[in-house]
Amino acid sequence: MHTLADLRAGKLAGITRLSLACGLTEFPPEIFSLSDSLETLDLSGNALTGLPDDLHRLTHLKILFCSNNPFTRLPDAIGQCAQLEVVGFKACQIQEVPARALPVRLRSLILTDNRIESLPQALGDCRYLQKLMMAGNRLRDLPASLARCERLELLRISANNIQRLPDWVLNMPALAWLACAGNPLSSPRGDTPIHAIRWQDLELQQVLGQGASGVIQQALWRNDQQTRQAVAVKLYKGAVTSDGSPLNEMAACIAAGNHPNLINVEGKIHGHPAEVDGLVMQLISPDFTNLAGPPSLQSCTRDRYGNGRFSPSVALNIAAGIAAATAHLHAQGLTHGDLYGHNILWNERGDCLLGDFGAASFYPDANTGAQLERLEARAFGILLGELIERCDAMDADMEARLNALQADCTQPVVAQRPGFSEIAQRLSAISALRRA
Structure with missing residues (x-):
């Protein structure tokens, strides 16, 4: 993380990546002093609502992140940045995505967790597009022009209001990774039997890992045979992730059932004091x-x-x-x-x-x-x-x-x-x- 003071003092001259998170309400003009070198600009976690019209002066800019800012509209200025390939505005308040805001070389567009109801037909002109992440918005459908994006490989449209998957989505030649849970088109099954494991029968130990959907800890479980079994416990967060809803993830884990090449689920946690949802799972050997x-x-x-x-x-x-x-x-x-x-x-x-x-x-x-x-x-x-x-x-x-x-x-x-x-x-x- 860099500081505004260092930027203004000229101490960051020649850098290729700049990251500023210091309560900014306006774009610091001193950033333009880096126009000969800057390739990655991260202004996430500020209070910005707009970007300057002459953003294209950053002629080498390839990656732009402005997540967790109160933007209500994807800034038009982005579309004039000739080298820009990756655009990320996650968890803002964006409602509108203008056609003018789409850079010609766009490869990855990340607009997860916003308020977007529709995307422009001009998205189909982004012929380099490989990754489109739109989970946690209000989309009712996708622009038919997106079918022209024949390089699109990853599409995240979970947790929206989409009624059906268009046939052209299912026939896109390069699409390999699609997430569409949490839409009216795909509802979790509620009929999968699952063992209820009481929270008081679990003794939590060290954290094994954590991600956007939750935290995994090792634990001892006093099982139905009253023996202490080493397990992993995953407690889920409620927020939307880049893939979709953590609760949809939990429903899928339960519905998957047991298989030798899956991480098997022992049961669902019952009676967490904060009513947090969670699963008790097989503990994986450390040689994996x-x-x-x-x-x-x-x-x-x-x-x-x-x-x-x-x-x-x-x-x-x-x-x-x-x-x-x-x-x-x-x-x-x-x-x-x-x-x-x-x-x-x-x-x-x-x-x-x-x-x-x-x-x-x-x-x-x-x-x-x-x-x-x-x-x-x-x-x-x-x-x-x-x-x-x-x-x-x-x-x-x-x-x-x-x-x-x-x-x-x-x-x-x-x-x-x-x-x-x-x-x-x-x-x-x-x-x-x-x-x-």
Whole structure:
């Protein structure tokens, strides 16, 4: 975090990234002194309601964040920034998105948790658009022109007022990650049985992790056999996340049921003193780690992997396990919505667990569900390609079969992609050949 005093004193000359959060009510004109170098500008957490008309003077600006400011309209000046690719105005009070506010090179537009009822048809002219995050708004539909955005890969429209998914959304050639829960088109099922676990039977211990949807802690549970069982407890927040509603996430976790490649749910917390919703889940062995890191601002929709390599057997085990878990989810009428390496835990044997149901959605109906399954097949195909790329030398026949499956999953014609039962069967056959 930088200071306004340092900016005004000229101490920040030549920097490429500037972050100011100091109660600003107006855009500091001194920022223009950085026009020869500034690429990333973060003014989140201030009290701004507008940006200067000549913002385009920041000729190298590629990334702009102005979240948690009381904007009511996406500023027109943004659209004149010729190099701007990433725009984030999360948790403001935006009601209007003018066509003039859309930069020509826009790749990622993040307008989560605002008051937007409609998007301009001009959004379809953003031919570089890869990521559109609109969860937690008041959208009733999407502009039909968005179908022209053939590079769009990630779409978050959870927690809006959308009645149905247009056919063109389900046929977008690059779309791989879709979250649409919390709309009238997709309602959580309330008939999934779940064990009630009393809050007083839980002894919370250290924090294991936390994210936008809640906090996970290790705990001891005095179970029905009156023995103390080590578990993980997730307490959910009520606020809208980039994926959607945490309560939708909880409903999806319950509906998913048990599977060897999912983090199984032991029960739902009952009787929390502050009436916080929460789940008690299987405690994962510490030898499991994340398969990848989440996308960066530069990679946009692609995970970040380290320099490690996979043996063919480990890569195949991971692919087969995740395919089986995802096939199970779709059999329950669920789409995961965030099938990524960074949401997979694995160990050196290739044992793996698919987690993070923040973007999961229930099928609106069986026909739409079949289309959603083949849309998600592309996400699996991208994951499979990442595994193949980082795999040690493998048998030529195995490599050819895996490459063929990857190509089938990522082909642009959604209806011609395999479903997850077929994907799992083909991976099983490849595994059998390897063992033979």
